[in-house]
Amino acid sequence: LLPAVPGARGARSRRPPPRPTCPRSAMAPPWPVAAGLLLGSAQAARDPALLARWRVTLCINVSRQQPFPGLPRARCMRVPVFDDPAEDLYRYFDRCGDAIEEAVTSGGTCLVYCKNGRSRSAAVCTAYLMRHRNLALQEAFATVKAARPEAEPNPGFWAQLQRYEDDLKMRKQSAEQRT
Structure with a gap:
């Protein structure tokens, strides 16, 4: 069992609203979140022509079962x-963020995907x-939600994002104190 996430049980009221159902038609394209960053579903990741058109150089597959694109x-x-x-x-946030940033700063495009491109x-x-x-957190999520209105991290991931914030x-404060 994983350790409990601090603040996961109603410690804050910044919880996302209930997750709506996701119609199949909403799962196809990758959605541009920011320059060089696409959010997508496994369906989008399986379309090599689509990925070539977006010039994807990095695919982050956030799943245990979905295949990688060819x-x-x-x-x-x-x-x-x-x-x-x-x-x-949570333990993957830094590693993924650094990989995305490396792809973006080198002029590439990163597709981050899971089964439905929602959570x-x-x-x-x-x-x-x-x-x-x-x-x-609220501004970052609003940016993602503007790109992909069906985006809704599950309550556990939302609590982990709160902890990450x-x-x-704290990291920023520590860095400022050292300078």
Whole structure:
């Protein structure tokens, strides 16, 4: 069993609203979240022509089961988690964010995807925006939600994003004190 996530049981009222159902028609395209960052579903990741058109150079597969796309020039990274509130996605936030930032700053495009492009991949994109674009959780999630209205990290991932926001603030304060 994974350790309990601090603040997961109603400690804050910044919980996302209940998750709506996701119609199949809403699962096809990748959705541009920021320059060089796409949020997508496994369906989008399986379309090599679509990925070539977007010039995807990095695929982050946030699932244990979904296949990788067959793109010869794209680097692939797996984040092996299920869409389960008890899963520890937090431990991958820095690694994924750094990989996305490296792809973006080198002129590439990163596709972050999970089965439906709603929970796991949305959480990773949100964490990236928090760390590398210095956005607060609410602003980062609003950016993701504007790109993909069906985006809704599950309650466990939302609590982990809240913890990540707190940790990023502490890191920033520590760095400022050292200078």
